[in-house]
Amino acid sequence: MKKQATVITGTVGMDAHVIGTKILSRALKDAGFNVVELGIQVSPEEFTEVAKKTKADAILMTSLYGMAELDLRGFKEKCKQAGLEDLILYIGGVLGVGRQDFKEVEKRFKKLGFERVYPPEANLESVIEDLWNDLRAKGKT
Amino acid sequence: MEIRVKQKRIDEERFLEMRKEVLAQWPTGKEVDLEEAVAYQLSLPESKNFMKVTEKARQEGETLIWPRAGTPVLEDEIALVKTLVDAGIRHIPVTIDSYTRLLQFEKAQQALEESIKTGRPMLNGYPIVNHGVKKTRKVVESVEAAFVPRGAGRLAMEIALASGMTAAGKSSLFEFGSYEKKTTLEECFEHSQYTDRLAGYYTERGAIISTDIHGLVPSGVFPFSVNIACIIIDSLVAAEQGVKSIMPQTHCLGHMAQDIAWMRLIPRLMREYLEKFGYKDVVVPGILANQIPLFPVPQGMGGAFAYLNYTAMVAALAEAEAVFVRTIDEGAGVATRESHALSYESANWILNVVRTQKIKCEIDGVETEEKVTDVEVRAILDKVLELGDGDVVIGSIKGVEAGVIDSPFSPNINIKDKVLGVKDVTGACRYLEFGNLPIPDEIKEFHREKIAERERAEGRKLDYQVAVEDLWALSKGRIVGAPSAS
Numbered sequence: 001m002k003k004q005a006t007v008i009t010g011t012v013g014m015d016a017h018v019i020g021t022k023i024l025s026r027a028l029k030d031a032g033f034n035v036v037e038l039g040i041q042v043s044p045e046e047f048t049e050v051a052k053k054t055k056a057d058a059i060l061m062t063s064l065y066g067m068a069e070l071d072l073r074g075f076k077e078k079c080k081q082a083g084l085e086d087l088i089l090y091i092g093g094v095l096g097v098g099r100q101d102f103k104e105v106e107k108r109f110k111k112l113g114f115e116r117v118y119p120p121e122a123n124l125e126s127v128i129e130d131l132w133n134d135l136r137a138k139g140k141t
Numbered sequence: 142m143e144i145r146v147k148q149k150r151i152d153e154e155r156f157l158e159m160r161k162e163v164l165a166q167w168p169t170g171k172e173v174d175l176e177e178a179v180a181y182q183l184s185l186p187e188s189k190n191f192m193k194v195t196e197k198a199r200q201e202g203e204t205l206i207w208p209r210a211g212t213p214v215l216e217d218e219i220a221l222v223k224t225l226v227d228a229g230i231r232h233i234p235v236t237i238d239s240y241t242r243l244l245q246f247e248k249a250q251q252a253l254e255e256s257i258k259t260g261r262p263m264l265n266g267y268p269i270v271n272h273g274v275k276k277t278r279k280v281v282e283s284v285e286a287a288f289v290p291r292g293a294g295r296l297a298m299e300i301a302l303a304s305g306m307t308a309a310g311k312s313s314l315f316e317f318g319s320y321e322k323k324t325t326l327e328e329c330f331e332h333s334q335y336t337d338r339l340a341g342y343y344t345e346r347g348a349i350i351s352t353d354i355h356g357l358v359p360s361g362v363f364p365f366s367v368n369i370a371c372i373i374i375d376s377l378v379a380a381e382q383g384v385k386s387i388m389p390q391t392h393c394l395g396h397m398a399q400d401i402a403w404m405r406l407i408p409r410l411m412r413e414y415l416e417k418f419g420y421k422d423v424v425v426p427g428i429l430a431n432q433i434p435l436f437p438v439p440q441g442m443g444g445a446f447a448y449l450n451y452t453a454m455v456a457a458l459a460e461a462e463a464v465f466v467r468t469i470d471e472g473a474g475v476a477t478r479e480s481h482a483l484s485y486e487s488a489n490w491i492l493n494v495v496r497t498q499k500i501k502c503e504i505d506g507v508e509t510e511e512k513v514t515d516v517e518v519r520a521i522l523d524k525v526l527e528l529g530d531g532d533v534v535i536g537s538i539k540g541v542e543a544g545v546i547d548s549p550f551s552p553n554i555n556i557k558d559k560v561l562g563v564k565d566v567t568g569a570c571r572y573l574e575f576g577n578l579p580i581p582d583e584i585k586e587f588h589r590e591k592i593a594e595r596e597r598a599e600g601r602k603l604d605y606q607v608a609v610e611d612l613w614a615l616s617k618g619r620i621v622g623a624p625s626a627s
Binding site: 018 | 550551606609
């Protein structure tokens with residue numbers, strides 16, 4: 001690794017579900033990333049503020065309570081306003097209330113500015129591999 | 142650091158002063174008149190008293206089903222509890238919405254009004270503080286069942302008990318370990334001492350209010366000994382404040398021998414420690430088995446029915462007094478009234494058929510699991526009491542700081558999170574990383590052997606990825622996690 005990449009993790013909105021973000025954070029640390037763990041109930045504003053402050057390369061959000069879409073309305077614009085166009089955005093988890101077609105979910109979140117969208121059963125190794133590839137493609141490592 | 146809270150009963154004068162502040166948090170606080178509320182409690186039939194309903198189930202060899210029941214609009218809540226009672230439910234846990242849990246009563250009020258206007262529930266539970274005593278009594282009076290508020294803070298508990306609910310489902314370590322992000326254990330002890338004292342106040346006047354206790358709640362693949370130690374700590378805290386009926390909750394993590402062993406061990410150890418600390422007249426009316434791990438995703442009806450009924454079966458074999466089962470809609474979100482009825486009808490089928498046979502279950506491994514966990518729990522409690530110089534509250538606060546009480550999946554930043562669990566070849570939960578837990582060496586060796594056995598069987602090292610796979614196991618119809626496809 002040329003440079004240790006800094007990534008931010010956390011559960012977005014008013015959601016208190018923690019297991020996903022904890023296990024993901026640990027996997028990222030083990031893979032050599034500098035991980036800024038924000039834990040549960042992280043507002044979109046906190047994500048962008050911390051991203052600016054830490055000059056982060058990526059944010060990996062999790063959500064389980066189905067309301068992330070509401071929490072993230074206008075998030076892409078907020079990132080732009082904060083000068084974070086270059087930030088890599090991932091999200092994973094249960095991303096809607098009730099039964100969902102994942103293809104539809106993926107489309108909705110890509111529109112919100114997320115480069116990659118993962119279902120709850122996503123494999124962490126492939127997420128980290130995707131992250132390496134995306135960082136490399138943007139010349140961040 | 143100076144610790145403010147101690148294991149000591151709040152004196153009456155101070156308690157009454159504290160109450161004034163709590164009742165002033167929202168206008169409905171004025172509806173609580175403690176003496177009138179005690180009289181109201183005493184006028185209720187035994188069928189509404191949590192302890193009496195539980196004891197009756199115990200005597201009659203029944204396992205009662207706990208549903209989850211909270212919807213914002215009063216009339217809908219009444220319709221929901223009627224549906225539940227028609228499905229054979231006699232304990233009704235009323236889920237309180239998240240805004241109320243976080244004391245955001247104004248937000249809850251707006252969402253309640255919007256729910257009434259649009260006919261669409263905008264809150265994920267029943268906003269008990271906004272409804273107040275008069276309205277909540279209508280819910281309690283609408284059916285023959287004992288009510289338990291879920292997730293009630295101090296004001297919510299005041300209103301719940303004044304409305305005729307007869308159990309106080311709240312404990313400090315549960316709040317600390319499962320719902321809070323930054324709150325310290327000391328603050329959580331202060332909250333629960335208040336609600337326990339309130340329950341004690343009613344109890345001293347003849348209206349027996351029970352409390353149900355969870356422990357720290359690691360909702361994952363993790364041996365239950367830390368949690369059981371925490372259940373005992375919270376029992377001692379409740380007993381000191383005058384609570385006389387304490388119902389522990391265990392979590393069914395899926396391995397039958399472990400789940401049954403824990404259900405047997407918890408009431409036994411609780412009684413022993415309550416006795417040891419001089420709380421000799423405290424009743425443990427039963428054990429509640431709680432279905433915890435992930436549900437089938439995407440929602441599969443076959444798996445959902447099988448899984449909830451498997452939990453009912455384990456509770457029946459353990460002769461538990463109650464079982465908290467999820468509905469078939471759990472994987473998708475909030476259950477419809479029809480799903481509630483269908484799920485409990487099917488669990489009741491299992492419970493009735495199995496319990497009637499009075500099966501005395503001899504399952505291999507139960508004895509070993511009970512012994513191992515017994516040693517672990519005692520070691521944790523010994524260390525906690527040593528750190529607190531005999532004071533269980535101080536010892537717990539110091540214990541969390543020292544990682545003697547620890548959990549791998551807590552949302553609270555004050556918990557060390559230096560521990561991890563995985564399953565062994567048979568699906569039992571084992572410690573992979575012990576952190577600073579004071580587990581005796583020979584027990585550590587037992588866990589290591591079980592881990593090594595699975596490592597040999599699968600030809601790989603067990604790590605966090607395996608812990609994640611194990612987390613998914615039951616939702617995929619397996620007891621041990623399978624390597625996921627990369």
